[in-house]
Amino acid sequence: MAFRAELRPLSAAGSGGPGGVATTTTVASSFGLGCAPIGNLFTPVAEADAEATVGRALERGVRFFDTAPHYGEGVSERRLGAALSGVARDSVVIATKVGRVIVDADGVPVPTGGTGSATAGDLSRDGVLRSLEGSLARLGTDRVDLLYLHDPADVDAALHPGRGALPALLELRDQGVVRAVGVGMGRNAPVARLVREAAGALDVVMPAGRVTLLDRTALVDLLPAARERGVGVVAAGVYNSGVLADPVGAPFFDYHPASPEQVDRALRMAAACHAAGVPLPAAAARWPLRVDGVEAVVVGARTPAEVDAFADAADAAIPDHLWTTLDAVAR
Template sequence: MKTKTWDRIGNGGLTFTELGFGTAPLGNLYRPVSDADAQATLDAAWDAGVRYYDTAPLYGLGLSEARLNPFLRGKKREDYVLSTKAGRLLEVCPPDQRTGIGKFFDTPSRREVYDYSYDGVMRSLEASFERLGVDSVDILFAHDLDIFTHGSKQASDARIEEFMRSGYYAMLALRDQGVVKAFGAGVNEWEVCQTLAERGDFDLFLLAGRYTLLEQEALQSFLPLCQKRGIGIVLGGPYNSGILATGPKPGAYYNYSEAPRDILERVARIEAVCRRHGVALIEAALQFPALHPSVVSLIPGGQRPEEVKSNRAILDAAIPQDLWRDLKAEGLMREDAPTG
């Protein structure tokens, strides 16, 4: 598998495999996954050459991190890159009060408590160490400082202020002390990433679903800023939560909800161009974001070994340059989108 070496501040940096693994689905996202199936999926990722794994306390309310524990045990620490997140603490609660009812299934009875303070970041990382069973993580992301999570720009801005006044300095200290190699934020909106990049010394952003075959607005200002400053992008949600994998079929998902008509129509037009070139929509969707020089890894995730194997095979599919040119010519892709 292709790799990309990233070293923004000269501390040795990190080597990412082009395909990483996002472990939110192994937190029983949308359906229960057995321990055996979770381990089989992680083993399939390793066998496919994946060496970057991303997790978070939120995913399955600790379950995702706990499932990485036996998988990583026995592997040499220098053989993989590991990221987790901070911004939520988990506290024990009655089962009917747990976070994520209807979203995460068969999880521990825990509820999230947002805490972007210095102490909150440190406590979160300490708890992650215990669940993961490791002595270090490579990347720590501030999790979900966005409108999607907090409900309004005002609420998002308040969380950003809380983090920049306090938790940011915890992450800075962890990097400066060598506890982590890099820090950043994992969010659903590029505008929030840009705000953070303009205010602090961030290394990496995990951007979910906002630079895809369907959406390239991040090219307006955010991605050029990343290139200028050497900031790396881990690209989550390359299928826009489903529609770029399934195609524009009835009930297709976009942004975790049923896709509206205009999105269905646009994806249908993109798929038609792909079909003319003998390329599956899902192949173009996964390969396109990786063509941007700031993108260090793609993390589509998966709940079954077959999904991991499929994503690996998709990266090997041949994509003719004429496909990208035709998408631009038909106004379905920004003219300034890098295409190799």
């Protein structure tokens, strides 16, 4: 599988790296850079390191970049925009999100294009338009390729005709301000409902942490609904916040300490991967692409070395018997 047409670069230049450097086709067609980490998720990241991370992604063939106002309260978008400022716009694909407004320490919305101290939910039509205006300013672009509704807490409000967030997204797509629209969330049921009730309006869904080696719950209801309606799937959160990247050094699941059972399964998966000569993170990044309906994977990185790790995973030789073993551990 690979990114559908709406999520591919508009220019043929997207197939090559900066300065004509050859890139890895698998990386360009199946992997995107998740930009929450360069927005200081968990750990502060220096401006120069954030720029270097995006630059390394470009060198390795990544052309899809996923960010959101919520990531660092605008910092991730600003840094991504700065890092891409010298790159031909049609050679990259930018995804961001709406549904939350950036506020300052007093809870007041920040000026358009600013950064803040927190975010607050806003699923109104006006909230969507204001949010996108701020994102475009921080990103330094006049359009977004993919616009997600981010963690909609109230599906009814999101669907409300005329005043809801989803109708606003569809208007923006019709106007050509965005090329595709979707929903990104870490809970399956609300996204599955939106897929079913949006009458085929969605282009893409992004289940976060629900199409992974450890958590396969999206395969029960959400992915079948998406396949039935022709909605693309981009898997995110493939390390489940850390336990599938390093079950000893980062035993976290969904941003909380992983349970003993989750850590145990991750350690057994790591042992099986080690025996097969495959890093656990490589298997975790690749596994979602084995799932029917998953077109691409977004992997977060905060350093060039972390970019190299998932880019290397794209073409790593993974024996079939390892997948069989990992599937058995997951059950």
